[in-house]
Amino acid sequence: MAAVEKNIQTSDEEIVRKAVESETPMPAIITSYKIESTYDYEGEPATLVTFYVKQGTPAGTETAKALNELSSAVRKKSRALGATNFQYFRFGKSA
Amino acid sequence: MLSFDLFELAQHQNPTPGESLEDAKSRRVISTVYYAVFHLLCETLADQLGPDVGAVLRYRMQRALKHADVREVCASLANGKLPKFLEGTMVVVPLQAKAFAEAFMELQERRHVADYDAGSPHSAYDSGAVLLMGSEAFSTWRKLRETPDGRAIALAFLVARQFKGK
Numbered sequence: 209m210a211a212v213e214k215n216i217q218t219s220d221e222e223i224v225r226k227a228v229e230s231e232t233p234m235p236a237i238i239t240s241y242k243i244e245s246t247y248d249y250e251g252e253p254a255t256l257v258t259f260y261v262k263q264g265t266p267a268g269t270e271t272a273k274a275l276n277e278l279s280s281a282v283r284k285k286s287r288a289l290g291a292t293n294f295q296y297f298r299f300g301k302s303a
Numbered sequence: 304m305l306s307f308d309l310f311e312l313a314q315h316q317n318p319t320p321g322e323s324l325e326d327a328k329s330r331r332v333i334s335t336v337y338y339a340v341f342h343l344l345c346e347t348l349a350d351q352l353g354p355d356v357g358a359v360l361r362y363r364m365q366r367a368l369k370h371a372d373v374r375e376v377c378a379s380l381a382n383g384k385l386p387k388f389l390e391g392t393m394v395v396v397p398l399q400a401k402a403f404a405e406a407f408m409e410l411q412e413r414r415h416v417a418d419y420d421a422g423s424p425h426s427a428y429d430s431g432a433v434l435l436m437g438s439e440a441f442s443t444w445r446k447l448r449e450t451p452d453g454r455a456i457a458l459a460f461l462v463a464r465q466f467k468g469k
Contacts, residue, residue, distance in 0.1 A: 248412055248415075249411075249412060249415035249416075249419075250371075250374070254412075261426070261428045264320075265320070265428075266319075266320070267317070267318075267319055267320050267426075267427035267428055267430075267431040268431070269431075269435060271428065271431060272428075272431040272432045272434065272435040273435060275428060275431075275432045276432050276435055276436055279432075283405070294378075294408065294412070296409050296412045296413065297409070297432075298413075298416075298423075298429055299426060299428035299429050299431075299432055300424070300426055300428070300429075301320060301426050301428070
C-alpha cells in the first residue's frame with residue numbers, strides 16, 4: 209500500500225514538474241524552483257511548488273500578480289496533464 | 304464588517320523583503336487574509352438566513368460555519384463537481400465558484416502552513432501573493448453571493464455535510 213501511495217505521489221510530482229517546465233519563458237524574477245510531494249493539512253497527498261524570487265525584487269502588486277499568474281498557469285496545466293493531488297505554491301527569496 | 308477590517312489590517316501589516324520580523328509578519332498577514340475571507344462567508348450566511356434576528360443571534364449563526372466543511376465543498380467545486388447537496392440544482396459549477404473554491408483551498412492551506420509549520424520560512428513574496436489572492440477571492444465571492452447559485456453554494460457550506468451519501 210505504501211509503495212502504491214508513493215507511486216501516485218511521484219507521478220503527480222512529475223506531472224507538476226512538466227507543467228512548471230512548460231512555463232517558458234518563466235518570469236524574469238524567478239531564479240529557481242523546487243517541487244515536493246507532501247501532504248496537506250487534511251492528510252491528503254499534495255504537491256508543493258516553491259518558486260524562488262530574485263534578490264531585490266520589490267514585493268508589490270506587480271510581483272504578486274506575476275507570481276499568482278505563474279501559479280495559476282502551473283495548476284491549470286498540471287490538471288490538464290492529469291495531476292489529481294492538491295497543488296499549492298510558496299515564494300521564497302533566492303539565496 | 305469584521306471581514307473587511309481584517310483584510311485592511313492585513314494590507315497594512317504586509318512586510319517588505321528584508322524587513323525586521325519579515326517571517327513573523329508574513330505569517331500573520333497570511334493568517335489574517337484567510338480569516339478575512341472566512342468571515343466574509345460567515346457574514347454572507349448570516350445575511351441570508353437571519354437578516355433581522357439581531358446582533359446576538361447573528362454572531363452565533365456566524366459561529367456555525369466550519370472550516371473543514373467549507374473546504375470539502377470547495378474541493379468538490381474546484382474539481383468541477385457539485386457536492387451532493389447541490390446536485391440537480393444547477394447545470395454546471397459556475398466559473399466564479401470554481402475560481403473562488405480554488406482560491407479558498409489554497410488560502411486555507413497557506414494559513415495552516417503559516418500558523419503551524421514553524422520550520423518553513425515565510426517571505427514578503429508569500430504574503431504579497433496571498434494578499435492579492437485574498438483580494439480576488441473577496442471580489443469574486445461578493446459577485447457570486449448576489450446570484451441564486453452563489454446563495455445556494457453558501458448554504459452548501461453550512462449543510463452539505465449532512466447530505467453526504469444521501
